[in-house]
Structures are given as C-alpha cells and as structure tokens.
Amino acid sequence: MRPITILVAIASVAIVLQAAEAVTGGWQPIKNLKDKHVREIAEFAVITYDSGLGPRIEPLKLVSVDGGETQIVEGTNYKLLVTATPANESVAAGGDMYQAIVYESLSNVKKLVSFIPWD
Numbered sequence: 777m778r779p780i781t782i783l784v785a786i787a788s789v790a791i792v793l794q795a796a797e798a799v800t801g802g803w804q805p806i807k808n809l810k811d812k813h814v815r816e817i818a819e820f821a822v823i824t825y826d827s828g829l830g831p832r833i834e835p836l837k838l839v840s841v842d843g844g845e846t847q848i849v850e851g852t853n854y855k856l857l858v859t860a861t862p863a864n865e866s867v868a869a870g871g872d873m874y875q876a877i878v879y880e881s882l883s884n885v886k887k888l889v890s891f892i893p894w895d
C-alpha cells in the first residue's frame with residue numbers, strides 16, 4: 777500500500793471507533809494528559825472559573841492536569857482533575873484539586889459546565 781492509502785485506512789478506522797463511542801456515550805480515560813488540547817481545555821476551565829469570581833478573591837492559576845475522561849456527545853465532554861493554586865501563591869505551596877467539566881461543541885466552542893473543589 778502507498779503511504780497515502782495507509783493514512784486513509786487509519787483515518788477510516790479512527791472514524792469508525794469514534795462512531796462506536798458516540799453510540800455508547802461512555803466516559804473514556806484520557807491517555808495523554810500532557811496533550812496540548814487537554815491543557816487548553818483545563819486552562820479554559822480555570823480562566824472561565826476565575827472570570828466569575830468576585831474582585832476580592834484571588835484568581836486561580838492552573839498547575840497541572842492530573843486526570844481526565846472524555847465522553848462523546850455531539851461534541852465532547854471533558855471531565856478533568858486539575859491542580860490549581862491562587863495566582864499570588866507559589867506553585868511550591870502545593871495548590872488544591874478541582875474537578876472541571878467542560879463541553880466542547882463540534883465547532884470547538886467551549887463551555888464550562890462545572891468547576892468544583894475535589895478531595
């Protein structure tokens with residue numbers, strides 16, 4: 777097979793797998809938590825959460841993404857466990873864990889569904 781044919785074959789398999797997931801609608805663990813897009817989703821969650829805070833509350837900054845699952849639903853739901861710390865405190869202080877749920881539509885519009893302390 778020529779390389780282009782192989783690529784098309786791989787893409788077709790990926791589409792079939794996604795379609796299968798769409799039917800089941802189950803949560804799938806995110807294999808690569810360092811993925812750039814996963815990090816973007818986590819940053820979006822923290823920034824959006826911060827934008828809803830009162831002026832006297834120190835905003836959070838993202839430290840790390842520690843766990844996550846996705847669910848295919850006419851788009852994707854991301855359920856992430858993140859560590860975040862108040863922006864005026866050093867990362868060395870440790871930070872706290874939060875569970876963030878973000879919905880991303882098929883046209884990549886993100887919406888923060890929930891952001892709650894996690895322990």
Ligand SMILES: *[C@@H]1O[C@H](CO)[C@@H](O)[C@H](O)[C@H]1NC(C)=O
Pocket residue numbers: 832833834862864865
């Ligand atoms: C960070 O800011 C909050 C709220 O403004 C304040 O209560 C807290 O003492 C500050 N922490 C540090 C390490 O400056």
